[in-house]
Amino acid sequence: MEKIELQPGHFSLPVKANLVIQHCKVAAEEICSHSDDYGGIPEFVPADGLTAWQLLNSVVRQSLPGRELNFCEWGSGTGLVTLLASLTGMSATGIEIDEDLIDLSRDVSRQFSVPASFVHGSIYPKDNQNPLLDYNDVDLFFAYPWPSQIVKMIDLFKQVAAPGAIFVCYHGGRNYRVLQR
Secondary structure: OEEOOOOOOOOOOOHHHHHHHHHHHHHHHHHHHOOOOOOOOOOOOOOOHHHHHHHHHHHHHHHOOOOOOEEEEEOOOOOHHHHHHHHOOOEEEEEEOOHHHHHHHHHHHHHOOOOOEEEEOOOOHHHOOOOOOOHHHOOEEEEOOOHHHHHHHHHHHHHHOOOOOEEEEEEEOOEEEEEEO
């Protein structure tokens, strides 16, 4: 496992990406203001869309250039980062345990015509009867874990990712860690 020192770039935000970010921001604010009514999602904290856009583009251009990429977001929430990954040209899948958020993500994907897949279930293979996704095919993983989940997700990445795969562990604001297997 190797830590990647990313040189964050500045990448222009296409109109569609900005619309997706704004739509997901409004949805996230609604969820946060009614978390008990919205599927009981405690402590829901959405990723910052502009930071995610810059991170995704920086990782792709610096560490995975010139390839068709498969992306997987662990805990995709409103679908924001998965949709942004698709808009960068990746084949993007989000995995989310909350069914209401899966429905929301799929609706946003349809509304903005962004091709992305959203799968309901746990990111941990042992929790599923059938595999949700072949993690060996994923080039870039992304997660915005709660602090108590960070070590467990890094361990999962070590166990399931193919050699050369990258994990972006977002910690909020402009804080993140990029690891390569």
